[in-house]
Amino acid sequence: MKILKMSFKGYRNLKENEIEFSPEINFVFGKNAQGKTNLMEAIWMFTGARSFRGTKDVDLVNFNCDFAKIDGKFFFENRNHEITIIFNGGKRKAIFDDVAKNYPTNIIGRFKTVLFSPVHLSLVKDGPDFRRRFLDAAICQLKPTYTKTISKYNQVLKQRNSFLKTFDNTSQNLQLLDVWDDKLSELGAKIIKERIEYLKVFKNKVFSFYSDISGGKEKIEVKYIFSVNKNINLGLSVDDIKKLMFSKLEKTRETDIKTRSTSCGPHKDDLEILINEKTAKNFGSQGQQRSAVLAFKLAEAMILEEFSGEPPVILLDDVMSELDDFRKKYLLKGLGGRQVFITSCDKSDLKKLKIGKLFTIENGEVNVKKDF
Numbered sequence: 001m002k003i004l005k006m007s008f009k010g011y012r013n014l015k016e017n018e019i020e021f022s023p024e025i026n027f028v029f030g031k032n033a034q035g036k037t038n039l040m041e042a043i044w045m046f047t048g049a050r051s052f053r054g055t056k057d058v059d060l061v062n063f064n065c066d067f068a069k070i071d072g073k074f075f076f077e078n079r080n081h082e083i084t085i086i087f088n089g090g091k092r093k094a095i096f097d098d099v100a101k102n103y104p105t106n107i108i109g110r111f112k113t114v115l116f117s118p119v120h121l122s123l124v125k126d127g128p129d130f131r132r133r134f135l136d137a138a139i140c141q142l143k144p145t146y147t148k149t150i151s152k153y154n155q156v157l158k159q160r161n162s163f164l165k166t167f168d169n170t171s172q173n174l175q176l177l178d179v180w181d182d183k184l185s186e187l188g189a190k191i192i193k194e195r196i197e198y199l200k201v202f203k204n205k206v207f208s209f210y211s212d213i214s215g216g217k218e219k220i221e222v223k224y225i226f227s228v229n230k231n232i233n234l235g236l237s238v239d240d241i242k243k244l245m246f247s248k249l250e251k252t253r254e255t256d257i258k259t260r261s262t263s264c265g266p267h268k269d270d271l272e273i274l275i276n277e278k279t280a281k282n283f284g285s286q287g288q289q290r291s292a293v294l295a296f297k298l299a300e301a302m303i304l305e306e307f308s309g310e311p312p313v314i315l316l317d318d319v320m321s322e323l324d325d326f327r328k329k330y331l332l333k334g335l336g337g338r339q340v341f342i343t344s345c346d347k348s349d350l351k352k353l354k355i356g357k358l359f360t361i362e363n364g365e366v367n368v369k370k371d372f
């Protein structure tokens, strides 16, 4: 998986340009607020996902432009590809190999990247929402249809909640609620099952990466916390999970009517991260938390690689300077053979760079400084 070339116009603060990347390491050096993350974000956009900073499409367009256009030339699945994305008036249009897609999300699952940025510390430090989104985004890159299941689930959830807002206890309404619960359980069970399957592989990989990073001294555990039933047997079928969720919704119905919200389902689930049997969020040191995120990201990359048969492009936004020398070396060694982008404000991170390209970025203007 490689991005060979890229051109952009009107994207955030980036000045119109066409750049050619190294198939190995691309080091992007620039001071704060010059556009490093904007460039990483633009590359990430080719995966078909939303901005990893949660920015609305309309805000991706330069303040002084009417639209933005990014175009990338790629090599994957044994051939060259081209993806163009146009952001215009809050809408986005995607063209894949000269074919305009009805839905821009249709390109999800083609160009694959794994991004690691300081934002990801939230995986350990913040609330469950970030962990659920991480899990779902990772699965989406493997199974593009999962995106549809998630958005249908969210739609039904929203409808059930607004139905609860006007709910009164007539038998007709109770019957209608049964219909919503049935739909919600069906979609919810599909999501839970996919997450269980992903985690079976993921948690073992996280364990072994973390053990390597900590020099074999510490161990990490990742557990799925179910809101439907504390102890779901991980071998259950989608149908069995659906039945469990439906009956839990029946049990929590009274509370749901009172609070006018839905108290169980995949939107309430979480991941628990334990380092040496203690919750990483409350007891982990900064270094342990960072290592946990690193292990998460490496595991995500490895699964993607095994699944698609080719290594994803790795985007390391502003993370090198936060790592000590041991972890820096570990990271670069472990990533050998893959196309990597590293952004930094600190040129000393460059010392070990012997292959690839060096770019500088100043006020959105990208320049090639060195081609090794």
Ligand SMILES: Nc1ncnc2c1ncn2[C@@H]1O[C@H](COP(=O)(O)OP(=O)(O)OP(=O)(O)O)[C@@H](O)[C@H]1O
Residues within 6 Å of the ligand: 011, 012, 013, 030, 031, 032, 033, 034, 035, 036, 037, 038, 039, 059, 060, 061, 062, 063, 064, 318, 345
């Ligand atoms: N739609 C937009 N139009 C024009 N400029 C924008 C837009 N969105 C963001 N910017 C500007 O882009 C600039 C650079 O942002 P970016 O996050 O890429 O910086 P950075 O080089 O990663 O900095 P840091 O080292 O602090 O992370 C910011 O000054 C921001 O105001």
Ligand SMILES: [Mg+2]
Residues within 6 Å of the ligand: 036, 037, 038, 317, 318
């Ligand atoms: Mg940045």
